[in-house]
Amino acid sequence: MPSNAGQTSKGDKNAAPPLPAPLRVAVADSHTHLDMQSGTVEEGLAKAASVGVTTVVQVGCDIKGSQWAAEIAAAHDSVHATVALHPNEAPRIVHGDPDGWSRQGAREPGGDAALDEALAEIDRLAGLPQVKGVGETGLDHFRTGPEGKAAQERSFRAHIEIAKRHGKALVIHDREAHADVLRVLKEEGAPERTVFHCYSGDAAMAEICAREGYFMSFAGNVTFKNAQNLRDALAVAPLELVLVETDAPFLTPAPYRGRPNAPYLIPVTVRAMAAVRGIDEDALATALAANTARAFGY
Numbered sequence: 487m488p489s490n491a492g493q494t495s496k497g498d499k500n501a502a503p504p505l506p507a508p509l510r511v512a513v514a515d516s517h518t519h520l521d522m523q524s525g526t527v528e529e530g531l532a533k534a535a536s537v538g539v540t541t542v543v544q545v546g547c548d549i550k551g552s553q554w555a556a557e558i559a560a561a562h563d564s565v566h567a568t569v570a571l572h573p574n575e576a577p578r579i580v581h582g583d584p585d586g587w588s589r590q591g592a593r594e595p596g597g598d599a600a601l602d603e604a605l606a607e608i609d610r611l612a613g614l615p616q617v618k619g620v621g622e623t624g625l626d627h628f629r630t631g632p633e634g635k636a637a638q639e640r641s642f643r644a645h646i647e648i649a650k651r652h653g654k655a656l657v658i659h660d661r662e663a664h665a666d667v668l669r670v671l672k673e674e675g676a677p678e679r680t681v682f683h684c685y686s687g688d689a690a691m692a693e694i695c696a697r698e699g700y701f702m703s704f705a706g707n708v709t710f711k712n713a714q715n716l717r718d719a720l721a722v723a724p725l726e727l728v729l730v731e732t733d734a735p736f737l738t739p740a741p742y743r744g745r746p747n748a749p750y751l752i753p754v755t756v757r758a759m760a761a762v763r764g765i766d767e768d769a770l771a772t773a774l775a776a777n778t779a780r781a782f783g784y
């Protein structure tokens with residue numbers, strides 16, 4: 487035990503939040519990044535299962551991460567994979583990445599040919615049986631500037647085509663890009679199963695998603711004090727289109743905001759969502775479990 491162990495008490499901002507009370511009805515974490523969390527995969531899965539989170543969807547963001555997701559899903563029945571180049575990854579492949587944000591490190595500009603080559607590998611992975619979805623893909627106007635927009639949109643369109651050809655779910659990352667994401671989906675024709683991960687639209691957009699049959703996956707930020715717009719969206723979303731996710735290690739639900747997130751914290755978000763919907767926790771969990779299985783076809 488390190489000498490500073492006493493500091494990892496209640497108030498420690500970096501300490502893992504405590505285990506919540508288990509759910510009585512098991513659910514899935516519809517979007518997580520186990521490769522960015524501390525501890526082993528087995529530890530993370532066991533901890534999640536101990537509170538009723540018995541299934542996780544492991545999401546790839548680049549080539550290495552997508553290959554890893556496919557490997558982990560092949561090795562664990564409780565893990566399903568999705569594969570993609572993240573919306574912020576595609577522009578880096580084309581234009582270079584001097585800061586090395588991606589886990590593959592700084593990269594030289596590779597142009598459209600490099601993007602095509604990366605997409606071919608995503609296409610190959612998308613054909614694997616344990617890969618249930620293509621994503622996270624989409625548009626991110628927050629992190630990617632105007633110079634990266636064309637590459638990002640080209641990559642998004644290619645991912646939609648791959649998802650449809652393989653009959654897999656499409657997992658959308660939409661950051662400050664609602665109108666453009668909805669437009670591209672319309673132009674390309676959305677796959678049969680499309681999931682807005684970390685749903686960030688308002689109630690009006692939820693009505694559009696409902697009409698189109700898009701799933702809306704709510705993350706820990708639905709619990710944040712300043713996120714009334716998300717709770718309003720959750721309140722009007724058809725129950726059969728609602729999913730829950732951690733997007734861990736990010737977006738830890740209140741009251742643990744800022745501390746490390748992991749799939750075992752799903753019950754905290756489920757309980758907050760049940761309160762918003764005014765329904766019983768078990769009823770919501772039953773719906774979430776069925777919806778996630780339907781969305782990803784497992």
Ligand SMILES: [Zn+2]
Binds near residue numbers: 622660
């Ligand atoms: Zn995302």
Ligand SMILES: [Zn+2]
Binds near residue numbers: 517519622733
């Ligand atoms: Zn994510």
